[in-house]
Amino acid sequence: MKPSATQSFSKLIANRKVVVCVGSGGVGKTTTSAVIALHAAIEGRKVLVLTIDPARRLANSLGVTELGNDIQQIPLDQFRQIGLEPKGELWAMMLDMKLSFDHLVATYAPDAKTRDEILDNRFYQYFSTSLAGTQEYAASERLHELYMRKEFDLIVLDTPPTSHALDFLEAPNRLADAVSGKALQWMYKPGAMTGRSGLGLFSVGTSYVIKTLGRFTGAQLLNDLSVFLRTFSTLFEGFEQRARKVQSLLLSDKTAFVVVTAPDTLTIEEALYFYERLGTSRLHVGGFVVNRVHPMWVSAARLDAPAEQLSAELQALAKDLPAPAEAIDFDALASRLLENAVQFQLRATQDEHSIALLDEELPGQTPVVTVPYFSLDIHSLEGLDQARRALFE
Ligand SMILES: Nc1ncnc2c1ncn2[C@@H]1O[C@H](COP(=O)(O)OP(=O)(O)O)[C@@H](O)[C@H]1O
Ligand SMILES: [Mg+2]
Structure with a gap:
């Protein structure tokens, strides 16, 4: 670890409004998001952590057992029980990836009738679940919405377990393309449903879509399609503008991406690939967290x-x-x-070796911080605090 890595990592968090934790599946993104949020709250900021798939017991200790849109504050006496006296506040919310696109519809539909029409529409249902990055996009719009409320000094965003971290970045553009006039024309084109052409609106599950839609009669299908086209275009009138706003928040110096990785060479290579791609997209990588590092505890x-x-x-x-x-x-x-x-x-x-290689690959100012492999999973505020001390002290 670079001598001042912990300090620069800490400073990095202190100066941002948004921190996004990305990385391969299972490396500890959800845990790290909660740890970063806890740290900032202890330091005196009002922090919201948007978790995505917290382990049940971690969700319990964060008070977010219910999926949904509720923002919950972690009660201060829970901190006091473990001897912590945070100067700020810690709030948490569990983002439901499936519901986040529905939430967008509910927010932007002109009226309740249109909203229900869209939500019940079969084309919408495929659209919102099959297009890569749709849900990631919805989550980042959610982030933007919460950010605009200006209630929090810092929002820490966890990212989904299944998606590629980069879906998050590419989603706004891809989605903007998909809902632009071009995509709608594509859907009108004769033979479009054979899936040979098009902008990828249904490319992920084309055959599945056709098979399933095929169970309905032609009239039903046409009706659904026309409702989808009519309602969706009204919904997405302001879409491109919003997509641009979300992206500019992610691109601004208010936001930092933190790449979380395991200490093995393969995962580190993947993390470096994320790092490069984030850089190509002009997104700012604040630092690396190498999680679950085997400590040298035997002399x-x-x-x-x-x-x-x-x-x-x-x-x-x-x-x-x-x-x-x-x-x-x-x-x-x-x-x-x-x-x-x-x-x-x-x-x-081996861990020490691969972390040294990571350090070498990165420009000097990118902090690499490590969290040891604890003997127990991190499922409580106390566990989070243990990891926090490893990361920040
Ligand atoms: N440093 C660590 N030591 C021990 N267990 C850890 C550590 N970091 C994370 N875990 C455990 O590993 C599991 C996966 O972590 P999680 O944060 O959910 O990963 P991700 O969000 O990347 O899928 C959780 O059960 C968590 O408690
Ligand atoms: Mg997770």
């Missing part, structure tokens, strides 16, 4: 010591046990423990 002297020595030490320790220790094969136990320690040390060495 070399310990590993080199003979197994008999460890066995003797274990026997001495066992004297204090309340239960009789005769049944224990101390020699076998000692060599298993040593073998385990050697394996762990090997992992730790």
Whole structure:
């Protein structure tokens, strides 16, 4: 780790209004989002973390067990229970990716009737679930909407587990294309439903779409299509403008992207690829969080010591046990423990090596911070605080 990485990472968060955590699936994006938010709240800011798929117990401890649009404040006494006295506030909301596009419709439909017409429309249902990046787009519009309310000093956005982090960036453009006149013309074109041409509106699941739509009669299909075209175009009148606003927020110096990665070489390579792509899109990468790093906790002297020595030490320790220790094969136990320690040390060495490579690849000012592999999952405020201290102190 660069000497001042922790400090520059901390400073980075302090200066932003929006932080977006991206990275491959399962690396710890949701956890890191919550940790960053917790840190900023302790430092005195009013923070909202938009989580996407929190593990149930983490959701419980953040008070966001219900999917939906509710913003919840984490009560102060929950912090006090673990000896924390935040100067700011921590709020959380669980974004439902499936519902976020519906939320857009509900927000921008001119009236309730149009809203229901769209939500019930089969074309809409395919559109909102099949086009890559649609839901990511809806989430980023949601972010923008909350940002514009100016209620929070900082919003931390988690990203979905399944999507490619880059869907998030490309979605506004792709979607703007899809709902522009061109795409609608495409849908009118004879033979469009064979899926051979077009701008990709249904390309993800074309055959599925055709198969499923095929179950309805031609009249029903045409009716749905005409309703979709009529209602959707009114809904998306201001769409391109909004898409541009969302993008300019993401591009501005108010926003920083944080790339979360595991310490293994493959995942780091993927993270570097994200980093490059974010850069190409002129998005600002604030730093890297390498999560679940195996710590070097066994000394070399310990590993080199003979197994008999460890066995003797274990026997001495066992004297204090309340239960009789005769049944224990101390020699076998000692060599298993040593073998385990050697394996762990090997992992730790590999991690150190790949983090050094990551450091080398990045320009000097990009902080790389690490969080150790904890023996337990991070499912409570206390666990988050443990990770927070690793990241920021
Ligand atoms: N440093 C860590 N040590 C131990 N467990 C961790 C650590 N970071 C994350 N976890 C656990 O790993 C699982 C996946 O993390 P999560 O943040 O949900 O990943 P993602 O959002 O990228 O899919 C969770 O159960 C979480 O508690
Ligand atoms: Mg997640």
